Amino acid sequence: MESYDASQIQILEGLKAVRKVPGMYIGSTDARGLHHIVYEVIDNSIDESVAGFCKNILIHIRKDNSIEIEDDGRGIPVENHPKYNRPALEIVLTELHSGAKFDKKVYKITGGLHGVGVHVVNALSSLLIAVVKKQDGYYYEKFEKGIPTGGLKHVAHEDWGKTGDRVVDSITPGLDPGHGLIIRFYPDPEIFETVEFSYQVILERIKELAFLNPQVAISIKDDRINASEVMHFEGGLSQFVEYLGEGHQSILKAPIYNLEEMEDTVVEFAFLYNNSTSEIMQSYVNNISTVEGGTHVTGFRAGLSRAVQDYAKNHDLVKGVDSIVSDDVREGLVAVLHVKVIAPQFEGQTKSKLGNSAVRGIVQSSTEKYLKSYFESYPNVAQGIVRRVIMAAAAREASRNAKELVRRKSALESGNLPGKLADCSSSDPAKAELYIVEGESAGGSAKQARTRDYQAILPLRGKILNVEKAADIKTLANEEIRNLITVMGTNIKDSLDLSKLRYGKIIIMTDADVDGAHIRTLLLTFFYRFAKEIIQNGNLYIAQPPLYRVQKGAKIEYVYSEKEVDEVIRKMGANSVVQRFKGLGEMNPSQLWETTMNPETRKLLQVTIEDAAYAERLLSILMGEKVEPRKKFIEENAKTVENIDA
Numbered sequence: 001m002e003s004y005d006a007s008q009i010q011i012l013e014g015l016k017a018v019r020k021v022p023g024m025y026i027g028s029t030d031a032r033g034l035h036h037i038v039y040e041v042i043d044n045s046i047d048e049s050v051a052g053f054c055k056n057i058l059i060h061i062r063k064d065n066s067i068e069i070e071d072d073g074r075g076i077p078v079e080n081h082p083k084y085n086r087p088a089l090e091i092v093l094t095e096l097h098s099g100a101k102f103d104k105k106v107y108k109i110t111g112g113l114h115g116v117g118v119h120v121v122n123a124l125s126s127l128l129i130a131v132v133k134k135q136d137g138y139y140y141e142k143f144e145k146g147i148p149t150g151g152l153k154h155v156a157h158e159d160w161g162k163t164g165d166r167v168v169d170s171i172t173p174g175l176d177p178g179h180g181l182i183i184r185f186y187p188d189p190e191i192f193e194t195v196e197f198s199y200q201v202i203l204e205r206i207k208e209l210a211f212l213n214p215q216v217a218i219s220i221k222d223d224r225i226n227a228s229e230v231m232h233f234e235g236g237l238s239q240f241v242e243y244l245g246e247g248h249q250s251i252l253k254a255p256i257y258n259l260e261e262m263e264d265t266v267v268e269f270a271f272l273y274n275n276s277t278s279e280i281m282q283s284y285v286n287n288i289s290t291v292e293g294g295t296h297v298t299g300f301r302a303g304l305s306r307a308v309q310d311y312a313k314n315h316d317l318v319k320g321v322d323s324i325v326s327d328d329v330r331e332g333l334v335a336v337l338h339v340k341v342i343a344p345q346f347e348g349q350t351k352s353k354l355g356n357s358a359v360r361g362i363v364q365s366s367t368e369k370y371l372k373s374y375f376e377s378y379p380n381v382a383q384g385i386v387r388r389v390i391m392a393a394a395a396r397e398a399s400r401n402a403k404e405l406v407r408r409k410s411a412l413e414s415g416n417l418p419g420k421l422a423d424c425s426s427s428d429p430a431k432a433e434l435y436i437v438e439g440e441s442a443g444g445s446a447k448q449a450r451t452r453d454y455q456a457i458l459p460l461r462g463k464i465l466n467v468e469k470a471a472d473i474k475t476l477a478n479e480e481i482r483n484l485i486t487v488m489g490t491n492i493k494d495s496l497d498l499s500k501l502r503y504g505k506i507i508i509m510t511d512a513d514v515d516g517a518h519i520r521t522l523l524l525t526f527f528y529r530f531a532k533e534i535i536q537n538g539n540l541y542i543a544q545p546p547l548y549r550v551q552k553g554a555k556i557e558y559v560y561s562e563k564e565v566d567e568v569i570r571k572m573g574a575n576s577v578v579q580r581f582k583g584l585g586e587m588n589p590s591q592l593w594e595t596t597m598n599p600e601t602r603k604l605l606q607v608t609i610e611d612a613a614y615a616e617r618l619l620s621i622l623m624g625e626k627v628e629p630r631k632k633f634i635e636e637n638a639k640t641v642e643n644i645d646a
Contacts, residue, residue, distance in 0.1 A: 015094060015123035015146035022191055025120045030193045032610065035201050037121045041069045041183050044118060046209055046287055048073030049216040050340075058174050059206065061222040065195050066127075068184040072175040075132040078139040078152060087152045089130060089141060093122045094148065118183065122146045124191050129168055131182040138177075140168060145188065199227055201610065207231050211240035212287055212338055237270035237336045244282065244617050245334035247468075247624025248274035251384055258370045264342050265359060267366040269300060271335035273388050276624065277395075277471050278529050279330040280616045284338045285346075285354050291536075291609070294347070294354030296339045296363050303367025305329045311375045312386045321393040327494070331392035339363060395471050418483040422447045422457040434458060434487065434503040435543070435597070438510040438519050441585030446509065448589035449597055456503065458487055463519050467526050468623035481526065492530040498537055506534065507604065509543035509596065511583040512560075524607065525623050528615070535607050544603035545587075545596045549579040558595050560603070 018025050026033040038059075048054035054073035061067050077088040084091060096119060122128045123146035131140040137156040142149050142165075153163075157177055161169045171184055187195045199222045206218045210231035217232035233239045238255040250272045257270040283290045283297045290297070305326045312318050339359060347353040375382035417423060420443075426432045431454045437443045443459025450457060465478045475481055485492055489502040508523050510516035520542065527540055534540055546558035548565050552572045559565045569576050581587055587595070596602050609615050621629045 015096070015119060018096075018120050018123035019145065019191065022124055026124070029191055031196075031198065031201075032608075034187055034192050034194060035198065035205075037124060037185075037187065038067060038069075038197065038202060039205060040121050041118055041185075042206065042209070043287065045069060045071035045073060045181070046213060046216070049213055050287070054180070055216055056175050057206075057216060057218045059202065059218070059220040060174075061197050061199065061202075061220075061224060063223045064186070065197065066184055066186045067197055068171065068182060070173065070175055070180065070182040072133075072180040075134065075179060075181040076130070078132050078134070087141070089132060089139070089152060090148055093119050093128070093130060093141070093143060094146060095119060119146075121183075121185055124188055125185040126188040126190070127167070128183065128185040129171065131168075131171060131173075131184075133173060133175075133177050133180045133182070135178045138173075142168070197222075199225060203229065208289070209287060211236060211243070211336075212284060237268060237338060240282075240336045241270045241272050241334050244280050244336070245272060245274050245276075245620060246617060246629045247620030247622070247626050248276045248332075248334075249626060250274045250334075251332075251388055252381060256371070256374060256381070258366070258374075260366045260370065262362050262366055263358075265362045266340035267296075267363050268338045268340075269335060269367065271304075271333060273332045273385055274334060275388075276332050276334075276468070276620070277392075278468070279332070280334045280620070281330075282336045282616070283354075284336075285344050286340055287338075288344075288346075290346075290352055290354050292347075292353035295356055295360035296337060296354050299360040299363030299365075300335070300337050300367050301326060301330065302360075303364040304333075304335075304371065306364075306368050307371035307375065308385060308389055310372065311382050312389070315383075315386075317383065317386045318390070321390055321397060324389055324393050325396075328389050328392040328396060331395075332388055337363075395473060398473050418458070418486060420459055420483070421487055422450070424450075424454050424456040425452060426454045429501055429504045432456065432503045433505040433507060435507050435509050436460060436484065436523060437584065438516060439583075439585065442509075442511070442583060445585055445587060445589055445592050446597070449593040451597075455597065456487075458484065460484075460519070463515075464522050464526065466522055466623055467529050468619060475530075484526075485530075488531070488534070490531065490534070496531055496533055498533055501534065501539060504539060505541055505604075506539055507541045507543050509545065509584065512545045512547045512581065513583070516583070521622070525619060527607075528609075528619060532609075535609055538606060538608070540607040542605040542607060543596050544605060545581065545584055545592075547581060549581065549591070550576050551579075552576045 022029050022033065026036045042057065042059065045054055045057045048071055049057070054071045056072050058070040059067065060070075076092050079088060080086060081088050081091055096117070122143050125143070126145060128143045129140060130143075131138055137154055138160055139152060139154050141152045155163055160173070163169055171182060173182060189195050199220070203220055206220060210216070210218045211233050214232075214234050214236035217230060219228070219230045221228040235242075238257045241255045242250075251274060252272045255270045255272045259266070259268045261267075281293075281297065283293055285294070285296065308329050309324050312324060318324060341354075341356060341359060343356075345355045347355045424432050433454055434456045435446055435450070435458070437446050437457055437459050440459055440461070443457055446457045460480050464480045465475055467475045467481075487502070488506070489500045490496050490498060491500070508520050510520045527535055544560055546560050547562065548559040548568075550557045550559060550565070550568050550572055552575065555572065557568050557572065559568050565578070569578065584592060584596075594601060624630070
């Protein structure tokens with residue numbers, strides 16, 4: 001046994017710890033972590049805007065895979081720190097737990113404080129240049145892997161672009177040169193699995209920020225794909241809920257909106273109702289998305305429910321149903337809630353759930369008080385909402401028996417599994433996999449190809465119901481959906497219990513064509529609306545079957561996209577034999593196993609919800625009942641359909 005003594009204890013000074021264990025600070029080093037560090041810089045600019053000092057933010061993705069974020073705020077101080085005798089800019093960029101957001105004097109409300117900070121961005125960049133714009137010129141400093149190189153320098157406005165440093169001189173300020181900050185950084189390929197920024201991913205995040213902060217205009221430009229967009233939504237949250245609910249018909253002429261400050265907490269919300277059977281609820285704290293909700297969401301829902309229930313009761317409108325419950329009030333609701341809290345407390349590392357207990361009461365009181373007054377002032381609106389809620393209550397009572405049927409047929413309760421399921425022998429969910437397969441032909445091939453010990457096959461007959469358009473009672477009457485729920489074992493929606501999930505991996509395996517993509521989308525819609533926790537827990541996957549098999553002699557290559565096939569044929573040379581798979585059923589079992597089911601060689605995409613607001617809107621547009629938004633979306637995105645599918 002090797003010795004273990006005091007000499008083996010290490011202290012990683014400065015930013016070395018960040019580079020040693022980056023996942024501790026940004027969660028991962030994949031594409032998600034890459035974009036996280038972009039948001040850290042943007043969030044600092046947003047904090048300047050919330051404080052009232054920044055009106056514009058520019059984001060510039062360059063061809064060399066660097067990214068530049070500029071704002072017209074106050075910038076970072078460049079004077080020497082009185083205690084540490086170093087430029088404040090250098091301290092902020094190189095020292096953990098440094099900044100001006102701790103005592104709440106410079107920034108009362110912040111989102112950036114709860115992130116990892118721009119110093120972590122610096123540590124994970126091969127090169128970072130910070131430029132502070134002042135009235136007397138530009139102050140700039142360069143850093144390599146978090147380490148300062150050359151110290152802080154000053155250049156007059158008229159001499160910018162003539163420093164002799166090629167990289168520095170390529171930075172072209174686009175906003176007021178007299179105040180603000182520019183950060184350009186190159187993510188370190190030694191740290192990140194990919195350094196390719198996604199224009200679409202960043203676009204959706206800043207679009208969200210632009211809705212939440214109508215006082216600021218955010219621009220993005222990508223030199224790689226020659227794309228650009230300016231986002232400035234003066235309608236704020238009201239415009240946001242209209243955007244989220246675009247695929248469904250609203251029952252209100254305009255969203256209901258309120259902004260109020262109570263006990264140093266700013267409560268802002270907007271909502272409308274549509275004819276969807278689902279709820280869209282987006283919540284934020286200090287511009288941070290809280291995908292798991294928290295005390296602020298609980299307070300808003302309680303305040304809304306109380307206001308609607310009291311109005312219906314006081315005006316004798318509860319007719320034809322036994323009662324109105326909170327779930328009825330939430331059906332068809334499209335809402336955005338944004339609270340600003342001086343000292344938010346988040347649960348867990350992901351900051352996705354607010355834990356401040358006092359916020360619940362504040363938000364509930366503010367919501368209930370405002371809506372009770374609003375409903376009395378606008379009775380037509382109140383009565384329209386109550387009618388919508390009573391419809392939901394009637395549907396809930398009508399579907400109760402259908403839900404009970406599904407509950408009674410739960411696989412773990414009764415052992416009554418569908419006959420078409422070819423189950424695996426393993427009862428350990430950590431090892432077991434469920435393949436949801438399109439059609440009997442593909443199902444037969446998959447059953448022959450699988451490893452029976454841990455791979456189960458559930459064939460589906462045709463295209464399942466589009467649950468975005470259907471009421472719960474119709475959804476639960478669908479045999480294919482009932483079979484799927486029974487096989488999963490978890491039940492659905494508010495009754496879902498992840499501890500009863502029978503398979504650690506649920507894999508959607510459809511044909512690599514348009515029909516297969518449609519079936520996959522219908523299944524994803526079902527999981528998102530009825531079993532979202534399965535996605536959030538990382539249990540849902542998409543199989544990637546090949547489109548082509550290219551063979552020359554003994555050499556065989558499988559090709560997964562139209563783009564690649566010509567290149568593979570060119571590499572393999574003339575007389576290559578090309579086989580196009582029209583569906584999974586055309587593969588023999590050995591081919592299906594080798595390409596799509598063998599854990600050693602298959603390609604699986606894990607389904608995640610990177611941007612909840614974008615997911616909600618996309619689902620609403622593509623799967624909702626309104627045709628025009630869907631047509632418009634397809635026309636605008638027809639040229640990039642491969643990227644959307646990916």
